[in-house]
Amino acid sequence: MADLSEQAIWLIQQGDLDGARALFQFVLDQRTTVFGPDNPAIATDLANLGNVLAEQHDVAGARPLLERAAALREQQCGPDHPDVATELGNLGLVLEEAGDLVAARAAYERALAIQTAAFGDVHPSVAIALANLAGLLLHEGQREPARQTYARADRIFAEHLAPSDPARQATLSALRNLT
Numbered sequence: 001m002a003d004l005s006e007q008a009i010w011l012i013q014q015g016d017l018d019g020a021r022a023l024f025q026f027v028l029d030q031r032t033t034v035f036g037p038d039n040p041a042i043a044t045d046l047a048n049l050g051n052v053l054a055e056q057h058d059v060a061g062a063r064p065l066l067e068r069a070a071a072l073r074e075q076q077c078g079p080d081h082p083d084v085a086t087e088l089g090n091l092g093l094v095l096e097e098a099g100d101l102v103a104a105r106a107a108y109e110r111a112l113a114i115q116t117a118a119f120g121d122v123h124p125s126v127a128i129a130l131a132n133l134a135g136l137l138l139h140e141g142q143r144e145p146a147r148q149t150y151a152r153a154d155r156i157f158a159e160h161l162a163p164s165d166p167a168r169q170a171t172l173s174a175l176r177n178l179t
Helices: 002-013 017-035 040-055 059-077 082-097 101-119 124-139 143-160 166-178
Strands: none
Touching: 002 017, 002 040, 017 040, 040 059, 040 082, 059 082, 082 101, 082 124, 101 124, 124 143, 124 166, 143 166
C-alpha cells in the first residue's frame, strides 16, 4: 500500500488531484478492510485523502476525514504529540475554508501549543502553526494581530529556511500585504 500512496503523492506533484484522490481512496478502503474503521493504522490514509479533497476545495468531504485522522492520531500517539498538531493544522485549514472560524481557531491554537511544547519557541513547525493562526486572524479582520503573528513566524523561518522557501515566501508576501 505504501507504493500506491507514493504513487498518489507523485500524481499530486504532477497536478493530477483526481488520480491521487482515487488512489488514496483505494488505499483507505483496503486498509479499512484489513484493520477496521477505528484503527489508528488508517490515520495517515484518512489524512492523505482529506488533504487531497481540501486541495480540491471539497471541504464537506475533507472535514470528516481530517477529524477522524486527528482523533485516531491522538489515540495512537497521545494528545501532545507533534503528529496530532500536524493533523490539527490541516483540519484547521479546512474548518477555516468552511467558515467555522471558532473551530479553526481552536484547532490552530491547540496545534501551536503542542508544537511549542514539543519543539520550543523557534522551530519551523511552530512557525507553520503561527502562520496558520495569522491567516485566520487576517480572515477575521484582525490586521495588527495578524501582522504581529506573521512577523513572529517569519523570524523563525528566517533562522531555518532559505529566503526562496515557499513557506517563507508566503509569510513574507502576507507581511508585505499588511504593511
